[in-house]
Amino acid sequence: xxxxxxxxxxxxxxxxxxxxxxxxxxxxxxxxxxxxxxxxxxxxxxxxxxxxxxxxxxxxxxxxxxxxxxxxxxxxxxxxxxxxxxxxxxxxxxxxxxxxxxxxxxxxxxxxxxxxxxxxxxxxxxxxxxxxxxxxxxxxxxxxxxxxxxxxxxxxxxxxxxxxxxxxxxxxxxxxxxxxxxxxxxxxxxxxxxxxxxxxxxxxxxxxxxxxxxxxxxxxxxxxxxxxxxxxxxxxxxxxxxxxxxxxxxxxxxxxxxxxxxxxxxxxxxxxxxxxxxxxxxxxxxxxxxxxxxxxxxxxxxx
Amino acid sequence: xxxxxxxxxxxxxxxxxxxxxxxxxxxxxxxxxxxxxxxxxxxxxxxxxxxxxxxxxxxxxxxxxxxxxxxxxxxxxxxxxxxxxxxxxxxxxxxxxxxxxxxxxxxxxxxxxxxxxxxxxxxxxxxxxxxxxxxxxxxxxxxxxxxxxxxxxxxxxxxxxxxxxxxxxxxxxxxxxxxxxxxxxxxxxxxxxxxxxxxxxxxxxxxxxxxxxxxxxxxxxxxxxxxxxxxxxxxxxxxxxxxxxxxxxxxxxxxxxxxxxxxxxxxxxxxxxxxxxxxxxxxxxxxxxxxxxxxxxxxxxx
Numbered sequence: 282x283x284x285x286x287x288x289x290x291x292x293x294x295x296x297x298x299x300x301x302x303x304x305x306x307x308x309x310x311x312x313x314x315x316x317x318x319x320x321x322x323x324x325x326x327x328x329x330x331x332x333x334x335x336x337x338x339x340x341x342x343x344x345x346x347x348x349x350x351x352x353x354x355x356x357x358x359x360x361x362x363x364x365x366x367x368x369x370x371x372x373x374x375x376x377x378x379x380x381x382x383x384x385x386x387x388x389x390x391x392x393x394x395x396x397x398x399x400x401x402x403x404x405x406x407x408x409x410x411x412x413x414x415x416x417x418x419x420x421x422x423x424x425x426x427x428x429x430x431x432x433x434x435x436x437x438x439x440x441x442x443x444x445x446x447x448x449x450x451x452x453x454x455x456x457x458x459x460x461x462x463x464x465x466x467x468x469x470x471x472x473x474x475x476x477x478x479x480x481x482x483x484x485x486x487x488x489x490x491x492x493x494x495x496x497x498x499x500x501x502x503x504x505x506x507x508x509x510x511x512x513x514x515x516x517x518x519x520x521x522x523x524x525x526x527x528x529x530x531x532x533x534x535x536x537x538x539x540x541x542x543x544x545x546x547x548x549x550x551x552x553x554x555x556x557x558x559x560x561x562x563x564x565x566x567x568x569x570x571x572x573x574x575x576x577x578x579x580x581x582x583x584x
Numbered sequence: 585x586x587x588x589x590x591x592x593x594x595x596x597x598x599x600x601x602x603x604x605x606x607x608x609x610x611x612x613x614x615x616x617x618x619x620x621x622x623x624x625x626x627x628x629x630x631x632x633x634x635x636x637x638x639x640x641x642x643x644x645x646x647x648x649x650x651x652x653x654x655x656x657x658x659x660x661x662x663x664x665x666x667x668x669x670x671x672x673x674x675x676x677x678x679x680x681x682x683x684x685x686x687x688x689x690x691x692x693x694x695x696x697x698x699x700x701x702x703x704x705x706x707x708x709x710x711x712x713x714x715x716x717x718x719x720x721x722x723x724x725x726x727x728x729x730x731x732x733x734x735x736x737x738x739x740x741x742x743x744x745x746x747x748x749x750x751x752x753x754x755x756x757x758x759x760x761x762x763x764x765x766x767x768x769x770x771x772x773x774x775x776x777x778x779x780x781x782x783x784x785x786x787x788x789x790x791x792x793x794x795x796x797x798x799x800x801x802x803x804x805x806x807x808x809x810x811x812x813x814x815x816x817x818x819x820x821x822x823x824x825x826x827x828x829x830x831x832x833x834x835x836x837x838x839x840x841x842x843x844x845x846x847x848x849x850x851x852x853x854x855x856x857x858x859x860x861x862x863x864x865x866x867x868x869x870x871x872x873x874x875x876x877x878x879x880x881x882x883x884x885x886x
């Protein structure tokens with residue numbers, strides 16, 4: 282019950298055609314709909330209508346992000362909790378927020394991000410039959426990650442925002458990087474028993490650091506890096522490994538400058554597991570274990 | 585709320601010394617406790633007291649398996665539901681079982697004893713909770729980070745699968761039907777992966793295998809190297825399943841209990857549509873590369 286996992290992100294791009302070419306041919310997502318100035322995409326193994334929306338806009342950045350809830354009652358329950366916390370949610374019936382959209386509770390988090398809680402998004406299937414399916418479709422191109430994994434956002438008050446997501450929405454803290462004075466610089470939050478569905482790093486409210494897609498193997502990160510190099514996609518960092526989450530990642534930028542990640546690894550997290558803490562002195566290893574330091578670009582460039 | 589994941593598998597072995605040597609040196613588990621007639625082992629990344637318990641006995645087999653529930657109150661809820669279904673439930677008070685608090689036990693329609701537990705003794709993973717390194721030092725053997733699932737036999741698979749879904753809220757991810765449309769294998773999950781437990785047609789109460797998670801295919805190959813070096817009998821693999829899409833090796837512990845290492849799969853939401861395999865595709869369903877199931881895999885169990 283409650284929030285299951287990250288459902289989707291809506292990202293702004295100035296050139297929709299260019300972004301679509303990148304997301305379908307290099308990343309290898311599948312376009313499921315296009316309406317006015319928006320394109321809807323999904324990763325191949327997802328059954329839901331979309332996990333990424335590209336919105337044509339004069340600038341880049343994040344318009345909204347969505348989490349999938351398990352039951353329709355969860356929307357009422359979470360809506361009541363948001364109201365009690367002084368955040369006034371809007372309710373949108375299925376289909377109202379665009380093609381495929383489910384019944385949605387939309388609110389603005391204290392971090393300034395617009396967040397949708399969604400139940401009942403249209404299901405379009407994963408391209409495989411439900412009888413005797415092969416392990417994967419035979420027409421995949423590019424990196425073709427099977428699904429979206431997590432999203433990394435920025436906010437000014439990481440402590441306050443983290444408390445909001447834990448207390449109001451039931452997220453659980455898996456890891457944190459603490460400044461020497463004890464305040465939270467970075468927090469990792471989960472609902473799906475993975476190291477993170479959502480993370481916050483100190484920065485401007487409303488800013489978008491990256492959205493990550495899952496891949497099954499370290500080898501997939503190497504193939505991803507090959508594709509970035511071949512297509513001239515700027516690689517930000519990696520293939521490398523994180524101390525926090527223990528995952529392996531490759532960061533790169535879409536043509537508009539939004540940061541993407543391919544991610545694999547991590548661990549299972551029980552709801553009552555104790556979080557892991559990183560100290561400020563170890564922040565380099567927490568983010569990029571192999572280099573032991575974080576590029577200024579990684580910390581400051583966002584969209 | 586409800587069942588979270590597989591907690592531990594309790595098996596019997598005819599030689600505890602041999603079992604301890606194999607599970608610590610070849611599998612690379614940590615021995616967390618030992619009594620006169622029992623071994624308790626965990627994988628390096630597990631925080632609970634044990635994920636495998638081995639009891640000395642004159643016969644190799646399965647005592648029970650246990651799943652962890654999210655809240656203590658879930659035990660009373662499942663006790664009520666199992667009893668309402670007409671099955672007896674035994675309350676095992678705290679203090680009577682090593683490594684855990686209160687639990688409930690009941691017999692499944694397949695004849696297996698199943699246990700549900702919330703309160704487990706937390707011994708912690710091998711990594712510290714402040715500035716941990718990526719892997720513990722001095723891992724030996726295959727060293728999987730955690731247990732993943734188990735597969736057991738049932739004479740009437742549909743009957744036990746129905747119990748698991750209706751009473752315990754498991755979800756059916758995949759099934760294999762025989763030529764008459766009868767369900768002969770059922771894959772069931774709670775942890776948002778292809779399976780936490782599966783039932784395959786066979787003698788009630790029997791264990792087919794239990795399985796450990798590995799993070800990727802390279803680790804599966806490395807596991808095969810370690811098995812070969814140690815002279816462990818490999819049943820089949822490295823290969824791939826059609827069902828679950830996972831990558832695998834099956835092998836036997838020195839007493840004949842089948843183990844597996846597993847990676848891959850997918851993440852089913854609770855509303856995931858069930859995938860069905862038909863009799864004419866049974867070979868690929870089990871072993872996608874071979875397309876046939878070897879006789880030993882189909883018949884040997886403990």
